[in-house]
Amino acid sequence: MPEATLLANPVKKQIRIALRNCGVINPETIDEYIGKDGYFALGKVLTGLTPAEAIKVIKDSGIRGRGGAGFPTGLKWEFASKNNSDQKYVVCNADEGDPGAFMDRSILEGDPHSVLEAMALCGYCIGANTGYIYIRAEYPLAIERLKIAISQAREYGFLGNSVFGTGFDFDIHLKYGAGAFVCGEETSLIHSMEGLRGEPTLKPPFPAESGYLGKPTNVNNVETYANIPVIFLKGAAWFSGIGTEKSKGTKVFALAGKVNNVGLIEVPMGVTLREVIYEIGGGIRDGKAFKAVQTGGPSGGCLTEKDLDIPIDYENLIACGSMMGSGGMIVMDEDDCMVSIAKFFLDFSVEESCGKCSPCRIGNKRLYELLERICTGKGEMKDIDRLRNLSEVIKDTSLCGLGQSSPNPVLSTLDNFYHEYISHVEDKKCTAGVCRDLMEYFIVEDNCVGCTACARACPVGAITGERKEIHLINLEICIKCGACMEKCKFDAVILK
Amino acid sequence: MSSVKIELRKDQTDKIHTICDSFGNQEGELINVLHKSQETFGYLPAEVQELIAEKLEISAAKVYGVVTFYSFFSMTPKGEFPISICTGTACYVRGAETVLNEFKKQLEMEVGETRTDGKFSLSCLRCVGACGLAPVVQVGDKTYGRVAPDDVKGIIEEYLPAGL
Amino acid sequence: MNLVKLTIDGKKVEVPAGTTIYKAAKELGIDIPILCYMDLKDLNIENKPGGCRICSVEVEGRKNLAPSCSTDVAEGMEVRTNTMRVINARRTVMELIISDHPKDCLSCAKSGSCDLQDMAIRLGIREIPGQEYAEMSTYRLDTSPSIIRDLDKCIMCRRCETMCNDFQTVGALHAVNRGFQAVVAPAFEMNLEHSPCTYCGQCVAVCPTGALTEVDHTGKVIAALNDPSKTVVVQTAPAVRAALGEEFGMKAGTLVTGKMVTALRQLGFDYVFDTDFAADLTIMEEGAELLGRLTRFLEGDKDVKLPILTSCCPGWVNFFEYNFPEMKEIPSTARSPQQMFGSIAKSYFAEKIEIDRKDMVVVSIMPCLAKKYECQREEFMVDGNPDVDISISTRELAHLIKQANLDLVRMDEEDFDKPMGESSGAGVIFGVTGGVIEAATRTAYEIYTGKSLEKVDFEQLRGVDGIRSASVDFDGQEINIGIAHGLRNARKLLEEIKEGKSHYHAIEIMACPGGCIGGGGQPLHHGDASILKARTKAIYEEDRNKPIRKSHENPYIKKLYEEFLGEPLSEKAHELLHTHYFDKRKKIFQV
Missing domain, CATH: 3.10.20.600 (Ubiquitin-like (UB roll))
Structure with a gap:
């Protein structure tokens, strides 16, 4: 698998915090991470701050979860710290499943130590001595580098018994995801870690109360953790100076x-x-x-x-x-059809729905079917109303974040590109030229030389024309198989 | 449902037992055990799942329930050259679907199938993190970037020079 | 107790913290519709996956709707169960569920007692938008000897999964696949026959739809009754008489023994007999076996296997054959009353009325689905002719009676035929947990001590706890007795034996909650323990009213031994009344 493309466009708009070391250091050498002030934050916090003080720093920084919902990280840590238990856990969600995102993989491949350091910091704050990284099995390089990083960190005393000689024990283990997008949901992820089907359960109880093996558990994603050491090094004020009023960093x-x-x-x-x-x-x-x-x-x-x-x-x-x-x-x-885009995402949600609750299990399937109808020219105006009602009910009644948000691509395209739906349904046209069933084959007169190749290829005899004369496709007969277009050497057959 | 009945050899059952033992035969380690077993066998036939269930003292129905929940686990052997087409959003927007259709057409098979000669299997995967190269196709460990439908024939022929 | 105040639909209510919105609403008389939720509170089983979302309600300040079955109340909470947003959502979700459900209600086994159908009626569902192009999830039909799985009708409520795993620890069923194809099934989606299923039928008892139903054999019964060349003999299990009335609107716990006998006679059965007779016979054989092992044990014989386990419950037999095959020498070898009955009917009784066994059809009415499987076991056949030809459940009998325009409620009361209709009170209590061992104790005590019991009721053996233990004084010799109902509890006692920690001399096990009265073939009790209690009470009442309370005093049993069997454990008794067990573990997955 190729390494992820890091867009090194030197435009001033970019500030690198989470990606600060990616592509800069050798991720397989802990010394290079240390050379970039790695593990300084951990040392500083363990020796200088109480857990409560450290949590305050995170709260003051204003950082929010980077995995999706944007819950304030400091608050989450505080909840976990306040729940008393003989055993607590720190979990890193590295089961990146969004079909168009790969930042977590880049961080784990390019700067694994930053995540380890942050998890240890979190362990100290909430009172946990065990951490798990739940990582996609499809990320072999990231797994390899994490393994190297963990063993190096143990060697250097940054993980293991009495970190920095402070008496704080913390170690990290890997757990593997197995390809289920729903495991991005905390409760599903925890069930998966326990060797179960990754089905979500209702919150409350939140993992901070009852998580992995029923113990208080803090779950953050890779990118969130990657920010943590820097916040401790440069201070909450520095971090909260970046960003907007409610979203920092x-x-x-x-x-x-x-x-x-x-x-x-x-x-x-x-x-x-x-x-x-x-x-x-x-x-x-x-x-x-x-x-x-x-x-x-x-x-x-x-x-x-x-x-x-x-x-x-x-x-x-x-x-x-x-x-x-x-x-x-x-x-x-302009070449993208928004109805097809919505269908693409719904296809994903149908495939990734765990099947536990009925609105998500059946509702997303029905949404997909409606979109499919619209894209193939079978849609009716009432289908558009159904799309909206169904979307709203699925959002309103689904058990977990997957179903509660899976109709968003439909709703936002309905809001912003209603006219495209209308043209698919009323005019049976896909203006972007994506939906094949709404398009027809034509012969461009200027290009046609009358070679008869298309007519001979047509399995239903829809093309007529004398040799060396312009040919014509009878759209009533045409089955849109595309054989003519394939055979034509003169680009005379077009689809529009 | 598993269609082919296989007979596990002694060394294979031993191997599974070793894997289970290495995870302390813990029920909670089921997914790790399945990963290791799939790594060893290439897939997870029913017989392997039964053995794991027996070792971890859980029901075979539960093991099967877990195996069928996760797309990474497979109950059919992969082809000698597993072809995966990335259908992540970036690849989709840049035409992964037409590439996929071309593979289906050329190989005369559907996604999730393994050809009877065992040469190829066809699957889709979600985002390999190479969106800059979209659309992306992987055959085994080899990655092909910016694949157009016209390239498909050539890719297949690399693995089957004598033709299909 | 910490109380929480909240309002539901504008009405104030105060409930203990930890109460769900659904239950709080119930306090106010507001019945929020539910589908997947199931509270078998007296069995300590609660199924609340929060999956169907039918019970969704609006909670002030919350972004989305809340599932009331699994959302706890909070101080000051304002809940609305009937806003248009809620009603629309509920209807839409219901339409979704039905859009993936077959519409063959007319010929569905559950029609009329289907939760999904009731909900469709309640929510006024009339059409399913887009049904004509909605793909349905489809699965292979699985017909086992006892249970039919028609998973096209599964709505993923997960109740069966809860019963099979949490309550019974059988592990035959589990949620499999993902998304639209998710369903509850055995491993590798094979048939139940190739799973550890015990056919206890508790999954059938809780299924809200027609996804899990018993194999219906009423057609076979009608065919047999319609065949003039056949002599049709019927036997009725003890638990049936205590529950059949419920199917006809009678109060739980109404004994309908005499009415049932009349109904069976009017249906055309040639001989209406009682399984209780065979239960008495079981006690003679099992009691003799118990005493034999006990005596040898007390005399210091190290090879003797104790505790002895009862073997009347076919679900339980299936359970140990799969889960504890290494201990298959421990249970009593006595066949179950159903099979003893069949075996004697087709030998002793057939001889008496001078017909060939092939011309006799033995039908059993059972509270149980595992009995359907049991009577098909090869070891209970002679030259391919089964001792018991057809086994139908209490529910199936109710259907038959209704089909024949018979009004059970107004039916006269008649007596069973002789000889196999005579029974003692000991035979009757086979239908409840603790009953078999109590019946055995009544006989074993008198034979062991040579003394007559002053009091035949052994209260210490009765009760509802899942695992009970008691000791009975056999004239100076303490006999330790263990009792379990529900296979989860049985498993615990078995593990103890396996670890050598068991101190019992005898253990009674029944697979179903409360014993046979809570069997998988009984009228649905919906987890209402008051129904189970009422049935139990009825059984003990029948016992009390019997002139004979001890199996060995049944004159027809005595006669059977005199005329035919000789004595308990005789060679003939062994041949006809005993069996052996199999190691099923290895066989399960072999297709």
Whole structure:
């Protein structure tokens, strides 16, 4: 597997905190991490701060979970610390499952020690001596580097018994995910760690109260942890100085799609989508027109031109009908059909639904079927109403975050691209030229030389024309198999 | 449901027992045990799952319930050259679907299948983190970037020079 | 106790902390619809996956709707169970569930007693939008000897999974697959026959739809009754008479013995006999076996296997054959009353009325689904002719009676036929937990001590706890007795034996809650222990009213030994009344 593309575009908009060491240090050498002040934060906190003081730093920094929902990290730690128990756990969610995001993998491959250090810090704060990294089995390089990093950290006394000689014990083990997007949900992840089906359970109880093996457990994702050591080193005030009023620090995005520059970027909260797409991303490829940008992956929504100047933060994205999610950012141009995009995401949600609750298990399937109908020209206006009602009920009644957000791509495209739905349903047209069933084959007169290849290829005899004369496709007979287009050597057959 | 009945050899049952033992025969380690077993056998036939259930003292139904929950676990052997098409969002937007369709057409098989000659299996995967190279195809450990439908024939022929 | 105040639909209520919204609403008389939720509170089993989402309600200040079955109340909470948002959501979710459910209600075994159907009626479902292009999840139909799994009808409530794993620790069923294809099934989605299923039927008893039902054999019974060349003999298990009335709207615990006999006669059975007769016979054989082992043990014989385990419950027999095959020498070799009955009916009785066993059809009415499997076991056949031809459940009998336009409630009361209809009170109490061992004790005591019992009621053996232990004084010799009902509890006693920690001389085990009265073939009790208690009471009442209370005093049993069997454990008794067990563990997955 190739290493992830880190977008090294030297534009001033980027600030590297979570990705600070990625591509800079050799991730397999702990000394290089130490050379970048690695494990200094751990030493400083263990020897200088009480757990309560350390939690206060995190709270004051204003950092929020980078995995999706944006829950304040300090508060989460505080809950876990206040629940008394003989045993507590620190868990790192590295089961990155968003089909367009790979920042966690980059951090684990490029800077594994930052996550280990942060987990130890968290362990100290909440009173846990065991940590688990729940990592996707599909990330062999990240696993390898984590293993190396853990053994080096143990060797150096940063993990294991009496870290820094302070009497604080902390060690980290790996647990492997096995390909279930729903395991991004904390309760599912914990069940999976316990060797069970990764089905979510209702919260409360929250993991901070009853998590892994029924013990208080703190779960954060990789990117969140990667920020922690720096916050302790540079201070809460420094961190909270970056970003917007309610969203502090930076966010890593996986910029992809129809922009010129694609890859991982890390920008301060509050930059605009326009700055990301045009300044960092270098604008739309091939000079095409911007159509939408999808954030938040399968749980997110599609934003349009009107949203491009809104500062990116948790609240603003939700207000426009999308969400931060784990940081996927897919740019779409005029050639993308928004109904198909919604269908693409629903396909994902149908496949990833765990099946435990009926709105998500059956509802997403029905949403997909409705979109499929619309994309194949069978849609009716009442289907659009059903899409909306079904979406709202699924959001309102699903058990976990997956179902509560899976209709977002439908709702946001309905809001922002209603006209595309209408043209699919009423005019039976896909203006972006994506939905094959809504398109027809034509012969371009200027290009046709009358070679008869297309007519001979046509299995239903829909093409007529004399040799050396312009041919014609009878659309009533045509079954849209595309055989004519394949056979034509003169680009005379087009689909539109 | 497993269609092929296989007979585990003594060394194979021993291997599974060793794997289970290495995780202390703990019920909670089921997923790790399954990972290791799949690494060893290439897939998780029913017989292997039964053996694991017996060793960890849990029901075979539970083991099967876990195996069928996670897409990483497979009950059919992969082909000699497993072909995976990334259908992550970036690859999708850049035409992964047409590439996938081309593979299906050329190989005359569906996603999730292994060809009867055992040469190829076809699967989709979600984001390999190489969005810059979208659309991406992997055959075994080899990665192909910016794949167009026209490239598909060539890729297949690399593994089967004599033709299909 | 910490009390919490909240309002539901504008009404104030105060409930203990930890109460769910659903239960708090119940206090106010507000019945929030539920589907997957199941509270078998008296069995300590609660199924609340929060999966169906039918019970969703609106909670002030909460972004989405809350599942009331699994959301705890909080101080000052304002709950609305009937806003248009809630009603729309509930209906829409219900439409979704039905969109993936077959619409063949007319021929569905559960029609009329289906929770999903009731809910559709309650929510006024009329059409399913988009049904014509909605894909349905489909599965292979699985017909086992006792249970039919039609998973197309599964709504993933997970009740069966809870019963099979948490209550019975059988582990035959588990949630498998993911998303739209998720369903509850045996390992590798094989048939139940290739799973550790014991056919206890507790999954059938809780299934809210027609996904899990008993194999219906009423058609076979009708065919047999319609065949003039066959002599059709029926036997009725003790627990049936204490529950059958419920199917006809009678109060739980109403004994309908005489009415049932009349109904069976009117249905056309040639001989209406009682399984209780065979229960008395079981006591003669099992009691003799117990005394034999006990005496040898007390005389210092090290090879003797104790405790002896009862073997009347076919679900339990299936359970140990799969889970504890290494201990298959421990249970009594006595066949169950159903099989003893069949065996004697087709030998002794057939000879008496001078017909060939092949011309006799023995039908059993059982509170049990495992009996269907038991009567099909090869060891209970002679030249391929089964001792018991057809076994139907209490529910199936109710259907038969209704089909024949018979009004059980107004039926006259008649007596069983002789000789195999005569029984003692000991035979009757086979239907409740503790009953078999009490019956055995009554006989074993008198034979062992040579004294007559002053009091035949052994109160110390009765009760509802899942595991009970008691000791009985056999004239100076303490006999330790263990009792378990529910296979989870049975497993515990078995583990003790395996570890050599068991101090019991005899153990009685029944697979179902409360014993046969809570069997998988009984009218549905929905976990209401008051129903189980009422049935138990009825059984003990029948026992008290019997002129004969001890098996060995049943004159027809005595006659049977005199005329035919000789004595308990005789060669003939061994041939006809005893069996042996198999190691099923290895066989399970072999297709």
